[in-house]
Amino acid sequence: MGFVGRSVTRLEDAPMLTGRGRYAADVSFSRELHMRVVRSSHAHARIVAIDAGAARELPGCVAVWTSEDVAEIPPIDFRSTRVQGLEPHRQPVLARDRVRYVGEPVAVVFAEDPYLAEDAADLVTMEVEELPVVLSADRGTEAAVIRKGYGDIEAAFRAAHTVVDLDLSIGRHSGVPLETRGAIARYDAMRDALELHGATKRPHANRDLLARMLAREPGSIHLYEGHVGGGFGVRGEIYPEDVLVCAAALRLGRPVKWIEDRRENLMACNHSREQRHRVRAAVDAQGRILGIDDEFFHDQGAYVRTHGARVADLTAGMLPGPYRVPTYRAVGHYRLTNKTPAATYRAPGRYEATFVCERLLDAIAAKTGIDRVEVRRRNLIAKTEMPYARDLDVIDTEVVLDSGDYAGLLDQALARADWAVLQSELEQRRAAGEAVGVGLAFFLEKSGLGPVDVARVSMAADGTFDVVTGAASLGQGVETVLAQIAADALGVDYRRVRVAHGCTDRIEQGYGSHASRTTVMTGSAVHIAATKLRENMQPGCSAQGSFESEHMTYPYGVHIAVVNVDRDTGGVAVERYLAAFDVGRAVNPRLVEGQIEGGVVQGLGGALLEEFVYDAEGSPLSVTFADYAMPTACEAPGIAVLLTEDAPSPLNPLGIKGAGEGGVNPVGAVIASAIDDALGVAGAVTRLPVTPPRLVEIMRAERR
């Protein structure tokens, strides 16, 4: 019996359970210096002067740098989704002339220990001239406009039997991994090698980007990944601090360590999600969609970071979801504001797009009087239409939905939730005075981003196996899953397989872990390499596998949630939660469930609790965990996962679709739908997160 498809225990767990992990803060080198960043406390200001004199005189302080000291380092470039017009808005590693958000690095201090570094940083003072702040994408500099669409949208609206239009907003929140960022650099003159520890996500691409910024050969920079305390899109980017520790290690001739504190993390690490959509749908008399027309405003914050316009691109490219949408137009206004720069957070663009799309479907149901499940059924793309090419591109790939039985999964989810019985139960409870309701949201995910991945599998003298990959491990179980795939191809026990990842000096090429790609792309490369090795399996032998893919693979799912609204406080308790998800093939079902459970709870955070709030001057108010409220075990519901494998992907040898983001994708949508149902008011929720004060306001408005 093979290992693929079995919920075997993880290879990763032993050191993590016994306190022997090696996270960024656990990496130390002798003679290391500690870096502390001096950050702007102004949202928008002209820098008149920075006085570092007192800091430089503090015993133990070795150096203080401002922008003049790093004038030769260019702003941080894009790694993806390069769109014309964005270049002027890239972030310098230290602010030059102006600061544009609270938390922007303006100086760095290097000292003998981290406490002294903080002392020295406190002595750096800045004289500024305040400038007006912009805090909403309703205004703001328009850095780019994202346009996507197909078909004659105007004709669709002329022919419409019914039109629904909505004004919807998604709040600013983000991944907020439990481990803050960290970067440790050292230079080894003997090898002429610059090492960066604490790397993850896309080590090879980040190496290349750093090489360009530091004017070094990529082969003379090595990135190393240790344990990683969660990524969720925000970690593993190239941030100013990553560049600064590298530059300092080179210039100061000592290892340099930087560990972010939580206050910094909440104001300096990528934010995400904040968008406003003015969207309308044209439908015929049967509730079938004729066209969707969306104009949205993407609040990027102060700079454009490594992802370029990726989130806005994904939003526009994924919004039609699993539905037949004959005509479509999306215009995304990509605008800059005086807030922390934004980029990807788990299911980037899809959390937003599914919220918008599913709010539309609920609105269509309400306006036409057709049941909300039936409206979805009428619009879902049929199994017989697969593969389904949409005249649309997303992150530079053509949208071709590879496989799926959407209606089949809807039926299974409704059966699992006992939908009809649930409706009558909730009816009775509402009659007895409770504000309880059920929400339903269908969603389309995307995964397995190409273009290629490679892996090398070799047999050691002792009969164990080494799998070397360019993947990254963010805590999701990469080693176990890749070992399971290799083990089956080799015909050995998965515990005899060691998986290397995240280190640029182990393999020439690597595409990292992001976009729910690893199991699909790296997994396929491992499968190919291991299959090859099996043909000549002897100690000392190795084989390389390469897997290319032009198109993404598209998993899909349905979430159903029951909520109970407290009419007095506006609090929302999630009583039950079902997540149905088709991943084509689950290599390790328990790990897939874990991805979904964790994603759902993150999604609940964004739907009900988490928001980066700013005051009128642009000062961030959510800079502690007391102010930025994430779900605890008490807010998290028990989650039932219905994992199906009805539509394997035809695009890879194992039929896999990625599972990393299907947990979080539709949560905003399903909670909004459930709250509407609980209140008995269609379209009550137009803005996430639905915090208690907002919900009290919604209920008050209804009573008026």
Add this chain to the structure above:
Amino acid sequence: MSETRNIAVTVNGKRYERSVDVRLTLADFLRGPLGLTGTHLGCEHGVCGACTILVDGQSARSCLMLAVQANGHEIATVEGLAPSAERLHPLQEAFRDNHGLQCGFCTPGMLMTLVEFLRDHPNPTEGEVRVAISGNLCRCTGYQGIVAAALDAAGRMRKGG
């Protein structure tokens, strides 16, 4: 320059005598001079619970204590949980078997919180487990695997496992 004090602390049964800066936090003392990096710092303001340790058998946030306050006390950290290098504590086994961890960053704090809780509440309900860990944030698991692991561990420990 900061003042220093001499302290004597027992950590996982081993006695340490050190001279420390008075402003050094207990967490930084454990992680730095003692090299016990299993205790993690997730927020340094007492909310996330990743740095939870036991001080004389009571759970405490090592980010909110100074090293000098630990003088004369007994500390237990995650490194001391397993009975031997070959064997895990039943709670650790249950975490492994129930997928109670993903990135592992919250895990030491979860384990130390639960080891105290299960000692005092050997037969808890699911709801009680959730309240017990409500001061420990996890961003990966949605808590489901952790709650399952705690309930499973309670069973194993009642059986003397």
